Every structure is written in structure tokens, then in C-alpha cells.
Amino acid sequence: MGEMAAMEILKLDPHHAGACVFLSNVYADAGKWDLVQGVRSSMKEHKIYKPPGSSIVELNGVVYEFLSGDRSHPQSDRIYAMLDEICKTLSLKGHKPLTKEVTFDVDEEDKEVCISQHSEKLALALGLISTTRGAVIRIVKNLRICEDCHSVMKIVSEVYDRVIVVRDRNRFHHFKNGSCSCLDYW
Incomplete structure (x- = not known):
């Protein structure tokens, strides 16, 4: 469900850093590290940055x-x-x-x-x-x-x-x- 929600947000705004981070966290919670890496690589490729804490x-x-x-x-x-x-x-x-x-x-x-x-x-x-x-x-x-x-x-x-x-x-x-x-x- 989290993946679906993030994908819908990304359809509306493909550069939404929050949705990308959320999607990465959803994959991490599920132990899908290859998908986490894919999301993070895509963020770098598209120059999408989340503000550091x-x-x-x-x-x-x-x-x-x-x-x-x-x-x-x-x-x-x-x-x-x-x-x-x-x-x-x-x-x-x-x-x-x-x-x-x-x-x-x-x-x-x-x-x-x-x-x-x-x-x-x-x-x-x-x-x-x-x-x-x-x-x-x-x-x-x-x-x-x-x-x-x-x-x-x-x-x-x-x-x-x-x-x-x-x-x-x-x-x-x-x-x-x-x-x-x-x-x-x-």
C-alpha cells in the first residue's frame, strides 16, 4: 500500500523528495535492499535531494x-x-x-x-x-x-x-x- 501511495505521488510530481524517501523506507522495512538502492540511484540521477536532518x-x-x-x-x-x-x-x-x-x-x-x-x-x-x-x-x-x-x-x-x-x-x-x-x- 505504501508503494502504491508513493507511486501515485510520484506520478503527480516525479521530483517529490519526500515520496522518494518514503518509497525507499518502505522497501527498506521490507528488506528489499535492491529496490532501496534503485530508488536512491534514481534520486541521484535525477538530482532529487532530501534536506539533511x-x-x-x-x-x-x-x-x-x-x-x-x-x-x-x-x-x-x-x-x-x-x-x-x-x-x-x-x-x-x-x-x-x-x-x-x-x-x-x-x-x-x-x-x-x-x-x-x-x-x-x-x-x-x-x-x-x-x-x-x-x-x-x-x-x-x-x-x-x-x-x-x-x-x-x-x-x-x-x-x-x-x-x-x-x-x-x-x-x-x-x-x-x-x-x-x-x-x-x-
Whole structure:
């Protein structure tokens, strides 16, 4: 059904990036990696690009933007050290990375690395190393927050005693004391 819907949208607008990405994800969910590759190749051939996921965080009047896996920030080493600390803390709290949304044909370990470096987690790590306990960290995400990042934000808000506000494409998420204002419905 998803394939049919995407194909109908593509009939109306053959360069609709969202429909192409959706179709690719439908194929990935079904494990049809050859079709995923076909869609991605077609996108490249027709110069159809989806905007990359990015997150911004404002700290002390300065706005910082991150892409997934970004290492361009001058404090990149400290940011990734904080990410490692967060991952250890999450593990101690029983959190298992939620990799089902990773639509690449790679092993589980690579999927975990991929989601551990999402842009909102990088923004969060910078916020944690740049603010004091109890401070509010505000992040704006240009796409929808994934399930794993949502889960991580809840745990971090509790463990690190922070209020975290994430504005994603659909809504505001207000994380405090281990819960979210959306009641896990987003």
C-alpha cells in the first residue's frame, strides 16, 4: 500500500523528495535492499535531494547547527566525549538503542553508531557541557525526532537534571524528570 501511495505521488510530481524517501523506507522495512538502492540511484540521477536532518541549539546568544555525525564544531572532541558518557549512562539505565528506523543495509553495531550521532544528540551534548545542572536546553530539529532520540532525551532530562525542549517538525517536546509532554505520542 505504501508503494502504491508513493507511486501515485510520484506520478503527480516525479521530483517529490519526500515520496522518494518514503518509497525507499518502505522497501527498506521490507528488506528489499535492491529496490532501496534503485530508488536512491534514481534520486541521484535525477538530482532529487532530501534536506539533511539538522538541529540547532542556542547557548549564550550563539546559535550552533549540527548535522548527523558532524565534527565541524571547535569543541567536537568534548562533544563526542560527552556523547560517550551519555551512552554509558544510558546503558546503565537499561536503554537499548532503537535502531528499527535506520534504513541502511548495515549490521546492528553500525546502526547503533549511526543513531548515536544524530544531530539532536550532538546539540544536546554541547548543551550539557555548556550549561549548569538545572539549566534549560532548547533544540530545534528540522525533521521529526526519532524514537531513539526521544527516549534518550527523557533519560538525560532525569539523570542530568535538565529541562530539554525540542521543537521538531511536528511539535514541541518538553522533557523533564524522565518524561515528555507529548506522553510518548508524537
